Amino acid sequence: MKLLSKDIEKDNCGQVALVPEEPEDMWHTYNLLQVGDSLRASTIRKVQTESSTGSVGSSRVRTTLTICVETIDFDSQACQLRVKGTNIQENEYVKMGAYHTIELELNRKFTLAKKLWDSVVLERIEQACDPAQKADVGAVVMQEGLANIVLVTPAMTLVRGKVEQTIPRKRRGSCAQHDKALDRFYDAVMQGILRHINFEVVKCVLIASPGFVKDQFCTYLFQQAVKTDNKVLLENRSKFMQVHSSSGHKYSLKEVLSDPAVISRLSDTKAAGEVKALEDFYKLLQHEPDRAVYGVSHVERANEAMAIDVLLISDNLFRHEDIATRSRYVKLVDSVKDNGGTVRIFSSLHVSGEQLNQLSGVAGLLRFPIADISEEEEDSSSEED
Incomplete structure (x- = not known):
């Protein structure tokens, strides 16, 4: 758009x-x-x-x-x-x-x-x-002295950064110059990844190269992350995947994305975060029911106690014809964000969105247990009687 x-x-x-x-x-x-x-x-x-x-x-x-x-x-x-x-x-x-x-x-x-x-x-x-908002996949296609940092959206691939440096050849009896230049090159690629890849959106980062370049780079990357205590890289280590490519040029990305191992890993990147959030909700509902709520009134009560850690809400609810009802859901989303919670808006066209709609379209994972809200409601209604 x-x-x-x-x-x-x-x-x-x-x-x-x-x-x-x-x-x-x-x-x-x-x-x-x-x-x-x-x-x-x-x-x-x-x-x-x-x-x-x-x-x-x-x-x-x-x-x-x-x-x-x-x-x-x-x-x-x-x-x-x-x-x-x-x-x-x-x-x-x-x-x-x-x-x-x-x-x-x-x-x-x-x-x-x-x-x-x-x-x-x-x-x-x-x-x-914003193409970066839709880019579920990041990729670095590299060879010695050349790296392309790419974002892959559902419709296109965008080269966000290119690193080109001259790497001297190894000389007999001395590899110092070669190794220093390689470290400088790897550092430039690492800075490019941190600058151009939004780990909150990207579900997977492919590191592709011929030979052992990808292995050496990943070793360097995480050694530096540990040394500098870079939490972004350390927390997202599981998102990195090493793949073979014939070169470090952009056109090699096509063969990388057609690799069967990559296809299975990326089969559902677009909705993977939503699916996991829904799975987490069902697990909590089964094992710690006091930390999972659904239904708008229950979720609102939990939000009043500033207890919502993750709010799951269907985009269906924002299409409600009644302005007051629609405003109620917008207010809930804004309030959860203001309280430091995460909001995941589910697409009703996706299977996870359909499942959420069966739970009234709104649910919450709580930071701490809250005594059964439905019991509280029953108690208040019996007092009124």
């Missing part, structure tokens, strides 16, 4: 202009749209014309319409998005108040205006427009 302009006032009303560039962007747009929003986009309209002789004909014309959104239809198989609403801006082909359905198209600009841009929607735009 490309962000063309963003004009949001202090009271959080305003508009953004976006261009969807890949089918997945239609899913992001579906999550941005809400009933009552204003959508301006290019569309095809069937227009009836009457000639001077009185004969009536019809033709299809392309025009730009602004509609007030009433219904939103997303086809998950074809990744197509149709938005129906009434025309709210004068147009030579369409009367004010007339209904029209806009089918959003790839690589065509649309402008979305809202009376209130909440934090969840703004974060969705940030994720959709």
Whole structure:
């Protein structure tokens, strides 16, 4: 998704202009749209014309319409998005108040205006427009003296950094110059990894090279991490995977990603974090039920006690037509973040999102046990009786 302009006032009303560039962007747009929003986009309209002789004909014309959104239809198989609403801006082909359905198209600009841009929607735009937010996989394709640091998104590969240095050959009886140059090269690659790879987003980092370069680099990397107490590298050590490649050039990435061992490791990177979070929730529910809650009222009660460590919430809930209900979930997300908790927004198109929806769409993993909230509710209701 490309962000063309963003004009949001202090009271959080305003508009953004976006261009969807890949089918997945239609899913992001579906999550941005809400009933009552204003959508301006290019569309095809069937227009009836009457000639001077009185004969009536019809033709299809392309025009730009602004509609007030009433219904939103997303086809998950074809990744197509149709938005129906009434025309709210004068147009030579369409009367004010007339209904029209806009089918959003790839690589065509649309402008979305809202009376209130909440934090969840703004974060969705940030994720959709920042390739690094979607890059589940990082890779370093290297050989002696050359390294390409690459981010792999669902749609493309982005070279974020390139390290090129001259490494002197080993001389008979003296390897000092060669080893020093190699250390300088490895250090430059390490700095590139720390600068360009966001370990909060990336689920796996592939280190690929011909021969033993990858092994030597990984040894150097983690020796330095221990020496400098670099917590980012040490905590994410399990994400690094060594793979053979024929060279250190970018084109070698294709053979790396087609390696069967890599394919099995990356088979579900996009949703791996969500799947693990849901597994952790079910384990807690089984073994420590006082540290797992689900259902919006229970989760809110736990949040009031600042007990939520990880909030699991379905993106389905932010598409609720009732503004007050939608605001309730946004407020919950903001509050958990303010209290230092982690928020994972699940896609309802993924199997983990479907499972979460069966648990009311919202659940929480707690920092500390809380006595059964449902019992508290029963006690308060019996007191009222």
